[in-house]
Amino acid sequence: MLPQMGDVGRHLSPYGPFRPRSRRNHRQQSLPMLNRRRGVFMKKRICGLGLGLMLVGLSYAQSPVDDARSKGLKWLVQTQKGDGSFAGLKGLEVQATAASIEAMQAGGMAASANHARALSWLANAPGDSLDSRAWQAFALKQAGRDVQVIATDIRNQRSTRTFVGTTLFSGVTSWGPLPGYMPSFPDTMMGFGALRSAGDSDTSAITELLISTLCFVLPAQQTVAPWAGSFPYALPSSNQPATTARGSLLATTIVLHELKKQSQANRFPSATACSPTRTSPGDINTAMAGAKTWLLAQANADGGFAERHPTTAALESSSPVPTAMALRALSLFAAEGDAPSIAAVNSARTWLVAQQNSDGSWRGDPFVTARVLAVFPVASGTQLADNDNDGLPNVVEAQLGTQQGVADGQGVLAGNAGAQPGVTATSFSASGTLGQPFAYALTARGGSAPFTFVRVxxxxxxxxxxxxxxxxxxxxxxxxxxxxxxxxTNASGAKALVIGRIDIASASAGGGSNVNDSDAPLPAWALLLLGGALLGVMRRRRA
Structure with a gap:
């Protein structure tokens, strides 16, 4: 049966069934309908435009971080040494390379030759200090490597005879910067962090973690303003500066980060220890809340974070490393929806982006640059596009000026597979006696003499x-x-930045005269400040 005219009109006419009408009536009846459709159309256009603007706004809010990341990765690629390592301040090669590996993974460069070479160097690097071994374990584990050997070495370096004040706790496990050094709180938590990263779930290890946290770490949390809630590097001792026992941002960020990671991994069992002051894992949550509150208060108005002056307690100028370390800890709370942490993280990232040098680095140093990049959001979407599959994302190749359609990633590697030529100087430690003549000669090698030395x-x-x-x-x-x-600086202009330490003791204290201890690496906390307000270095105390 053929369809009737009305049926055809019902399907063909956008205004309803077709009915013959005069031109005038058709126009009068159609205009209101057209106006309504135009209104709907305009509303859709306006809504679409608003949505588009909103998406553009979101993209713009993220683009400065993406741009900073690609520039920073470009700079790291260009400064990587031929052997795969990254080196800035003398003594931070392991930490700088570990942070660079984290940054490359977060930036989509895990398949690059740069990442592979850095990973190979780090896996074979001899770590000296506890924190260098811990950062080494963190980065290698994140890259999927087995870190049991490193974890075993770290575990064997622990001390199970720890003094808390004048009391000896035989069951408290702790670590110092180096074997035989006095224990510190950040080193202790990083030691436990390395064991966690390696998957050490032995019952005795978990018990040691709980007892050490409740009996050694938590009692050291500061209670007097402006340090209330923070953690110091170590307990007061006649063998180290008094400022070491005051609250520190870097120490607090490391302790807080590891307490949170251990808690998220459910590695704090329900048990009682250290009665009556710290009796249960519930005290750990209270301590974390106090540390987080204190840490949030260490942000300057510009969004960056800083240490407090050890004497005046005034908040110092914002600095990239403290800001990055604060971000590392607070991001764990921001991921759980904590509003103050989210606001602080966003402000800190904005500040860090603004501090980037025109060459893509932060402070012109691989460790600082990589530490900042490692706390940026993980790259996603178009930031991961890699047309030639050479492991370098298109956005990084655009910064490098290489071809995005040709697998030329190998071409950006430094040649010779060895350390690039330059000047080398070894960090040193010496001691002298109050009121007695002191003499010590700094040395350097690499390139042509003469070498020029200057304190910076x-x-x-x-x-x-x-x-x-x-x-x-x-x-x-x-x-x-x-x-x-x-x-x-050598004759050709090559430079190296090195840290030195001199201990001066009174004659009655039996201080030595110009004793060279250059074979013992300096504690990493002095290295971490990168030429800023240097910490007093912990002096060795043999068990």
């Missing part, structure tokens, strides 16, 4: 001066521990 940060003992030829001479007039940065 920190303090020399009063009465001792550094000559341009590296001679440290004078008669100290004040005892104490003095850490400082010095820069050495």
């Amino acid at each position: 940060a920190g303090s020399l003992p009063q009465g001792i001066s550094l000559a341009s030829n590296g001679q440290l001479t004078g008669t100290p007039v004040k005892e104490g521990v003095f850490a400082f940065d010095y820069q050495v």
Whole structure:
């Protein structure tokens, strides 16, 4: 049966069944309908435009971080050494390379030759300090490598005889910067963190973690403003500066981050320990809340984070490393929806982006640059596009100027598979006696002489001066521990930044005279500040 005209009109006419009408009536009846359709159309256009603007706004809010990430990765690629490592401040090669591996993984470069070479170097690097071994374990585990050997070494370096004040706790496990050094709170938590990263779930290890946290770490949390809620590096001792026992942002970020990670992994069993002050894992949640509150208060108005001056307690100027470390800890709480942490993380990232140098680095240093990049959001979407599958995302190749359609990633690697030529100087530690002549000669190698030495940060003992030829001479007039940065330059202009330490003791304390301890690496906490306000270095205390 053929369809009737009305049926055809019902299917063909957008205004309803077709009915013959006069031109005038058709126009009068159609205009209202057209106007309504135009209104709906315009509303859709406006809504679509609004949605588009909103999406553009979201894209714009993220694009500065994406742009900073691609520029930073470009700079890391260009500064990677031929052997695969990254080196800035002397003594931070392992930490810088570990952070660079984390940054490359987060930026979509896990399949690149740069990442593979850095991973190979790090897997074979001999870590000296506890924190270098811990960062090594974190990065290798994140890259899917087995870190049981490193974890075993770290476990064997622990001390199970720990003094808390004047009380000896035989069951408390702790770590110092180096074997035989006094225990510190960040080193202890990083030691447990390395075991966690390695998947160490042995019952005895879990018990050691709980007892050490409740009996050693938590009681050290500060209770007096402006340090209330923070953690210090170590307990007060006559063998180290008094400022070491005050609250520290870096120490607090490391302790807080690891407490949170251990808690998320359910590694704090329900048990009682250290009665009556710290009795249960519930105290750990209270301690984390206090540390988080204190950490949030260490943000400057510009969004960056900083340490407080150890003497005046004034909040210092924002700095990239403290900001990145604060981000690392607070991001764990932001991921759970904690509003103050979310706001602080966003402000800190904005500040970090604004601090990036025009060459893509932060402070021109691989460790600082990689540490910042490692706390940026993981790259996603178009940021991961890699047209030539050479492991370098298109956005990084655009910064490098390489071809995005040709697998040329190998071409950006430094040649010779060895350390690039330059000047090398070894960090040193020496001691002297109050009121007695002191003399020590700094040395360097690499390139052509003469070498020029200049102090760039920190303090020399009063009465001792550094000559341009590296001679440290004078008669100290004040005892104490003095850490400082010095820069050495060879004839061709190659430079190296090195940390030194001089201990001055009174004659009655039995201080040695110019004792060279250069074979012992300096504690990593002095290295972490990168020429800023240097921490007093912990002096060795043999068990």
